[in-house]
Amino acid sequence: MMPDPGSNTTTTTSPELPPNILEALIPGYSILSRYAAAYLNLDISLFVTLGLIALALTKGGTYLWAQLERAFSYTLMSSVYIDEHDDLFDMVMGWLAAHQASTSRSRKMRAKTQRGSKADDAYDAAADDALDENGMFNFNKWSARTPPRFEPYYGRQFVWHHGQIFWFRRSRRPNEGQRLQVSFGNAPEDDIIELDCIGRSIEPIKDLLKTVRVWSLNRTSGTTTIRHPTPKDRARFGGMWSKTSSRPSRPMDTVILDAEQKGMIIGDMNEYLHPASPKWYATRGIPYRRGYLFHGPPGTGKTSLSFALAGIFGLEIYAISLQEPTLTEGDLMQLFNGLPRRCIVLLEDVDAAGLLRDGLSEQDGGEEKKKKKKKTKKLGKGGKKVEELEGKEEEEKKKKEISSPEPPKKDEEYTLKDLAKELKAVAPPPKRGGGGNRGNNPDGQPTVGISLSGLLNAIDGVATHEGRVLIMTTNHPEKLDAALVRPGRVDRKVEFRLARREQVRELFVRMYAAKLAAEFAGHVPDHKFTPAEVQNLLMRHKKAPRVALGEVDEWVRATLEEKGREGGVDEGEEGEEEEGESGEEGEAGEAGEAGEGEVGAGKGKGGE
Numbered sequence: 001m002m003p004d005p006g007s008n009t010t011t012t013t014s015p016e017l018p019p020n021i022l023e024a025l026i027p028g029y030s031i032l033s034r035y036a037a038a039y040l041n042l043d044i045s046l047f048v049t050l051g052l053i054a055l056a057l058t059k060g061g062t063y064l065w066a067q068l069e070r071a072f073s074y075t076l077m078s079s080v081y082i083d084e085h086d087d088l089f090d091m092v093m094g095w096l097a098a099h100q101a102s103t104s105r106s107r108k109m110r111a112k113t114q115r116g117s118k119a120d121d122a123y124d125a126a127a128d129d130a131l132d133e134n135g136m137f138n139f140n141k142w143s144a145r146t147p148p149r150f151e152p153y154y155g156r157q158f159v160w161h162h163g164q165i166f167w168f169r170r171s172r173r174p175n176e177g178q179r180l181q182v183s184f185g186n187a188p189e190d191d192i193i194e195l196d197c198i199g200r201s202i203e204p205i206k207d208l209l210k211t212v213r214v215w216s217l218n219r220t221s222g223t224t225t226i227r228h229p230t231p232k233d234r235a236r237f238g239g240m241w242s243k244t245s246s247r248p249s250r251p252m253d254t255v256i257l258d259a260e261q262k263g264m265i266i267g268d269m270n271e272y273l274h275p276a277s278p279k280w281y282a283t284r285g286i287p288y289r290r291g292y293l294f295h296g297p298p299g300t301g302k303t304s305l306s307f308a309l310a311g312i313f314g315l316e317i318y319a320i321s322l323q324e325p326t327l328t329e330g331d332l333m334q335l336f337n338g339l340p341r342r343c344i345v346l347l348e349d350v351d352a353a354g355l356l357r358d359g360l361s362e363q364d365g366g367e368e369k370k371k372k373k374k375k376t377k378k379l380g381k382g383g384k385k386v387e388e389l390e391g392k393e394e395e396e397k398k399k400k401e402i403s404s405p406e407p408p409k410k411d412e413e414y415t416l417k418d419l420a421k422e423l424k425a426v427a428p429p430p431k432r433g434g435g436g437n438r439g440n441n442p443d444g445q446p447t448v449g450i451s452l453s454g455l456l457n458a459i460d461g462v463a464t465h466e467g468r469v470l471i472m473t474t475n476h477p478e479k480l481d482a483a484l485v486r487p488g489r490v491d492r493k494v495e496f497r498l499a500r501r502e503q504v505r506e507l508f509v510r511m512y513a514a515k516l517a518a519e520f521a522g523h524v525p526d527h528k529f530t531p532a533e534v535q536n537l538l539m540r541h542k543k544a545p546r547v548a549l550g551e552v553d554e555w556v557r558a559t560l561e562e563k564g565r566e567g568g569v570d571e572g573e574e575g576e577e578e579e580g581e582s583g584e585e586g587e588a589g590e591a592g593e594a595g596e597g598e599v600g601a602g603k604g605k606g607g608e
Contacts, residue, residue, distance in 0.1 A: 078202045080209070082193040083173075085239055088209065091216040092193055096159070096168065097151045098215075103159050103168075110153040114146060161208050167196040224249045224307055225316040229335055232326065240338040241318060249311025254510060255304050256503045256531040261494055265292070265305070266312065268492060269469065273313055273342060278467070288466040291459070291489050295477040296496025299532030302473040303348065305494075310344050315469070319346045322353035322450055329454030336458045339465050347472045351479040353450065452481055459489055498527040504534055511538045512545040520545075523552045529559065 026032075026048065036042045073079075082089050096103060130142035156169040173192045197204045223246050230242040252262065271277065272290045281288040294302040310317050318339060320332070339345065459470060472490070474480060485493070499507075505521035524534065537555050541548040 073196070076200065077196050077198055078200060078205065080195045080202055080205045082195070084191040084193075087243075088213070089191075089193060091212050092195075092209075093151045094149075094219075095212045095215055097149050099159075100150070103152075103157055108153040108155055109150045111148040111150055113148050161211070164197065164204055166205070166208060167194075169194040169196070220246065222249050222311075223247060224310045227316060227318050229320065229324075229327075229331070232331075240335055247307075250304060250308045252308045252312060255301050255308050256499065256507060257301055257305060257496065265309065265492065265494060269309060269313065272469070287460060287464075287488075289460060289464070289468065289470070291470040291491050292472070293477065293485055293490045293493045294471060294473045294496060295493065296475070297498065297530055298475055299530035300496035300498070301531055302496055303346075306344065306346055306471050306473070309469075309471075313342075315342055315344050316340070317344050317346050318468075319348070322347060322350060322455070327450060329450055329458070332450060332454060332458045333461075333463075336465050336468075337463070339468050341467045342469075344469045344471055347470070349474060350472045350484070351474040351476045452484065456483060456489070499524075499529055499531045499534055500526050503531060504529075507531060507534050507538065508545070511535075511542075512548075516545050516549050520549050520552060523549075524556060528556075533559065 029048070033044050036044045082092060130137055130139075130145070132138045132141070152168065152170055154170050154172070156167060159166045159168050170191060170193055173190045195205050195208070225246045226244055227241045228244045230240055252266070255262070269290070278288050294305060296302060306317065309315075318335075320335060321327075336345070458464065470489075477485070477493075484490070501521045501524060504524045505517045508517040508520045537552070538548055541551075
């Protein structure tokens with residue numbers, strides 16, 4: 001309606017937002033507004049305005065709070081970050097799980113199944129609860145009663161410790177540059193822990209972490225940790241060494257070894273690990289390293305002594321297998337450089353690795369030995385070497401074979417010996433595991449592995465880590481290279497022998513009691529059985545010492561017969577080899593005598 005020109009009154013209208021803007025912000029706004037105005041007689045633009053104001057205030061308050069918190073943290077708080085691949089990560093998580101009363105009791109927790117020795121410690125039910133109605137152990141019933149460990153999940157919560165508040169935050173590790181986040185199946189997430197405290201010093205956090213470490217070490221006292229090299233696909237992110245197991249430490253009195261040898265090893269290692277020893281070594285220019293060689297028959301306690309020593313001195317065991325086909329010399333050097341200040345490096349069965357100089361295989365070494373044997377045969381009276389005569393005979397035989405080749409045999413004329421020769425001719429050279437295989441494979445590609453020089457360089461090279469204790473075990477010390485066991489690399493050699501009667505009696509006392517021990521030991525001859533064999537007999541009758549005493553004579557007889565048969569087979573094979581060698585020498589001698597006759601006859605003719 002048009003305004004009256006003669007009227008003195010004026011009408012003012014409030015500006016309205018174009019409907020297309022509200023439609024862009026709130027899809028369907030025009031339809032809702034018309035419906036509300038027509039049927040409810042409401043103007044929803046007021047509610048929209050209030051909602052936008054509340055949203056703006058919320059976003060602005062959140063942003064302002066974040067900025068204030070960031071400024072407060074930057075100026076008045078200190079932080080420490082812990083990577084999940086560090087041992088301290090598990091210690092902090094375990095401490096928080098055990099001290100939930102002093103935390104903010106977050107409603108978001110992570111339940112984690114406990115495995116290994118931790119599961120045994122967490123089992124809180126009676127032993128009979130794991131038995132079924134027939135008295136048989138049921139693992140499912142046992143594992144069902146093992147409670148999981150509840151630990152903080154992602155987020156932030158506070159912790160009270162000694163009257164001071166700490167903030168704990170668990171989160172995913174942020175990407176650092178071009179680093180890729182890789183998951184490995186059942187491997188834990190790549191997490192990080194942030195510990196914050198009020199103040200411009202991290203000393204309170206250091207005290208907290210010290211308390212956590214002491215608590216964790218007290219909880220795991222009496223256990224020995226074993227670590228192995230991390231697989232190559234995970235070593236880049238998880239470090240060179242991975243914790244594989246943790247088992248109760250073995251008491252030294254359970255190791256069956258001569259008491260004098262035990263005392264010597266314990267005293268020598270204790271002197272080496274003393275805090276004053278590094279300075280003593282440094283002032284005299286001696287590398288701070290110690291090496292031991294445990295050698296003897298299998299089952300005599302070489303590995304058991306290594307675990308017992310680790311338990312006595314509270315050291316972790318870092319085990320390396322030299323027979324790993326993918327292990328290179330560079331990997332071995334990195335593994336040794338990644339060792340802690342004090343630890344035991346265990347190299348088991350070093351004789352089985354086939355370590356030879358210049359990367360030669362055992363096959364090549366065997367051929368060289370055979371050549372040396374041929375070169376050391378007797379000389380003829382005329383001064384002519386027998387092997388030269390043999391070489392001439394072989395050349396003549398080859399010429400005859402080329403000039404008059406044998407006719408092909410028929411199928412029925414082939415024997416097993418001919419078949420074996422054909423298979424041996426077409427078969428590829430045997431593969432060997434371990435580091436000795438450093439030649440070329442059948443495809444002509446170079447293979448990886450550890451050579452003797454590579455191992456020596458890792459053990460005591462210029463850049464080798466100091467402070468560790470190296471223990472090597474072997475069943476055949478005579479097969480080891482002299483450079484590997486020279487003084488400085490191996491400082492003490494400990495021989496493990498077959499059990500004596502006193503050691504058998506000690507085994508019986510440890511298993512049962514001292515009542516029948518002397519009588520039992522009297523039935524077992526000296527230096528015939530390993531401690532493991534005797535213990536195997538006693539383990540068959542854990543709660544029946546008299547039954548073990550009654551069966552010991554039959555067990556001794558049967559075991560000696562079995563060993564005699566095995567020894568006879570081995571001696572027979574060795575005898576055949578010696579007989580073959582002596583036969584070759586006899587033929588060579590006959591050829592030499594014939595050569596002497598021909599030479600003498602030639603001289604006679606020449607004289608005439």
